[in-house]
Amino acid sequence: MSTEQIVETREHYLNCAFGWKSWLLTTDHKRVGLLFLISITFFFFLGGAFATLIRLELMTPPGDLFQAETYNKLFSMHGIVMIFFFLIPSIPSVLGNFLIPLMIGARDVAFPRLNLLSWYLFVIGGLLTLCAIVAGGVDTGWTFYTPYSSLFSNGQVVLTIVGIFIAGFSSILTGLNFIVTIHTMRAPGLTWFRLPLFIWSHYATAIIQVLGTPVIAITLALVAIERLWHVGIFDPALGGDPILFQHLFWFYSHPAVYIMVLPGMAVVSELVTTHARRRIFGYKFVAYSSIAIAVIGFLVWGHHMFVSGQSQYASMMFSALSMVVAIPSAVKVFNWTATLYKGSISLDAPMLYAIGFIGLFTMGGLTGLFLASLAVDVHVTDTYFVVAHFHYIMVGGTMMAYLGGIHNWWPKISGRLYPETWARVAAVIIFIGFNLTFFPQFILGYLGMPRRYHSYAEEFQVLNVMSTAGASILAVGYLLPMAYLIWSLKYGPAADANPWGATGLEWQTESPPPTHNFDVMPIVTEQAYNYGNASPSVR
Amino acid sequence: METLAHQFDDVEQQREASTLGMWIFLATEVLFFGGMLLAYSVYRTLYFSAFAEASRDLDIVLGSVNTAVLLCSSLTMAMAVYQAERGNVKRLVRFIGLTMLLGTIFLAIKFYEYYEKYKEGLIPGAHFTWHGSDADHASLFFIAYFILTGMHALHMIVGLGLMSVLAILAWKGRFTPAYYTPVELGGLYWHFVDVVWVFLFPLLYLVHRSS
Secondary structure, three states: OOHHHHHHOOOOOOOOOOOHHHHHHOHHHHHHHHHHHHHHHHHHHHHHHHHHHHHOOOOOOOOOOOOHHHHHHHHHHHHHHHHHHHHHHHHHHHHHHHHHHHHHOOOOOHHHHHHHHHHHHHHHHHHHHHHHHHHOOOOOOOOOOOHHHHHOOOOOOEEEEEEEEHHHHHHHHHHHHHHEEEEEOOOOOOHHHHHHHHHHHHHHHHHHHHHHHHHHHHHHHHHHHHHHHOOOOHHHHHOOOHHHHHHHHHHHHHHHHHHHHHHHHHHHHHHHHHOOOOOOOOHHHHHHHHHHHHHHOOEEEEEEEOOOOOOHHHHHHHHHHHHHHHHHHHHHHHHHHHHOOOOOOOOOOHHHHHHHHHHHHHHHHHHHHHOHHHHHHHOOOHHHHHHHHHHHHHHHHHHHHHHHHHHHHHHHOOOEOHHHHHHHHHHHHHHHHHHHHHHHHHHHHHHOOEEEOOOOOHHHHHHHHHHHHHHHHHHHHHHHHHHHHHHHHHHHOOOOOOOOOOOOOOHHHOOOOOOOOOOOOOOOOOOOOOOOOOOOOOO | OOOOOOOOOOOOHHHHHHHHHHHHHHHHHHHHHHHHHHHHHHHHHHOHHHHOHHHHOOOHHHHHHHHHHHHHHHHHHHHHHHHHHOOHHHHHHHHHHHHHHHHHHHHHHHHHHHHHHOOOOOOOOOOOOOOOHHHHHHHHHHHHHHHHHHHHHHHHHHHHHHHHHHHHHHHOOOEEOEEEEHHHHHHHHHHHHHHHHHHHHHHHHHHOOOO
16 A cells, blocks of 8 residues: 555656646657557557457358458458558557667667657548548558559548558658667667667667668659559559559558567567576577568568569569578577577466567468469468468567566556456467467468459358358457456556666666656666576575 | 747757757658659669750750759858757748748749740650651650759748748747757758759759760
8 A cells, every 4th residue: 555655656757747638739759659659559459359250151151240341441441441550650669769768778768759749640631541541441451552552442542651651751751750769879888789579679670660661751752643543553454563663662661560579579589588587598699680571571571573574584583582581580589489488478468468568479470481483482472371370470479479478567557557467368368369260271282272352152151150260259359458467457466677687778767767768868788688697586 | 939849858968969850851852853863873874875866956055043042042051050959049040941932943943944844845745856866765754854953942842831830930939059959850850952953953964065
């Protein structure tokens, strides 16, 4: 009871000011992070609603619930909402925003007002896309392939593109802010190789955001121009080249996969060390592998185009490079696993998510190698094998890491402890639901079920029903944290500064942190993850 | 006089952060124009003769004058930064004003060129009228021309907005030899937009003039 009162009276970033203005005009990176948390949660459940409708349609072989056109819109909007308005901003804009200044011992990001602008751009882009959805949606798939998107589609292509264009600048500003913050705002003594790996991965992510996003912006703008003025930029009938669109699109959209998964890796590096109480195995390898993924990730986009008619020699190069990018990813997986070895592992919810991430990401990564091999890719192109593969990376990877991160830092963010038992149950439900949803899709794809159709052959029904059943379990798993985390805001026990007994500057300030993060600005004198190798839990 | 934002420890750190931020922003701009230039390069390689023919329809005199005007504006911008460094407020304001004047002349000439193209029916789309053969690919050239120079002009307009803010701040005496980072960064932006034009001019106006 007495600690309760101390928490109530101490001034921190949540109770320093009240009222909507103090939130909508805030430049505090922690509050901006929470604004993003609320907005992307909305988009997550919106995208999830589309997924629910897709899975309901696919319960039965004939297209009985929706017409083909409606179904096309459902999977398009599921992809657009989930990728551009949930996954890409998810970990960087919420956890990155909240944690990067805390982890490097800074009072805020380098450009707090740009940070707030980033949220406004995201909201404007999101609202425009919502308008497009309400006004009829799009049926192009999230890939907007031309000339269908520019000439033939009847949907709200231009409005959606404008929404994504604006949200893209939100992503650029976040990346720019992170790079500058990490370069110029580190606490005294916090050298590059003393940084938490969370920072390294976010730095690599930011490089991709800054260099990749402008290309998708101009590419989508060109599609909009072609559609509005009926000129032939990508239209073969007017001399344009649709393959050029695919090159430009994937030049961003493949690295965008790393915008989604590198922050997940950032989170997992922290979760594994915190909950195994061990220094990371091979710090420099894990740090450099993030940079390697960012750099090589820019050179593999052509593996999305093996059947597009691009030069076969280009395909061979892209295939080889795609194999190469697996190496730094594998380095991470091996090093996390080696970190667990002889660690004093506590299976708290964040650790369950981290282990889930390692397993599912490995599955997603290995099937990625199947797809990087030319011959196998031709066999499974545009089948459910591809769908299963990228859901293992994005949902099994990024989403698991995101939830693990939210749990791990929830005491820091909210000042409250979440109910551990419920959290463990939810983590297990999500893991089971996820595998039941997406593992059958590997088999479906291998057997030849194409993606993006609302009806399918009878023999695929059993596996599809399994997938739909899994999706409903997954939905329960996602609703649970929503419920108990909100519950914990009022009823959760108050958290002290460092409930996990973790290293890292963010745990040295109180929970929730004061507005300017640290009462005494920290000076760093030791490496990251200085748990001491053999020591048991000091909690 | 100078304003140190709360998140920074000292002026030096703030200057370093702002400058790095501007360079990263310019890197995103390179990629933004890069996407368009890639499309341009692909089509120029595939349809060289159509591009050469269409390029000759651009007004090389106006294009050259504009190049000169813009390069001069870079000189006046550099002079403005120099005067800011020396703390000479009057000359600083004068040079920013001169830069804005040259920028406006550039835009006026550019829009006159657009108007001429409109009169000649060279706006791509339904009303595109082409005197030569291969109208589709000539149209591709003009799409590239209008999008590239249009984006460039948009950046010029933003630049003029930035310059007017800088001029007002300079007039109010906000800049001293100890603090003139915004002038420096405005200068970086202005020079970048100039450099883009230095690429656009030969790529669009000088495809194959000799024949």
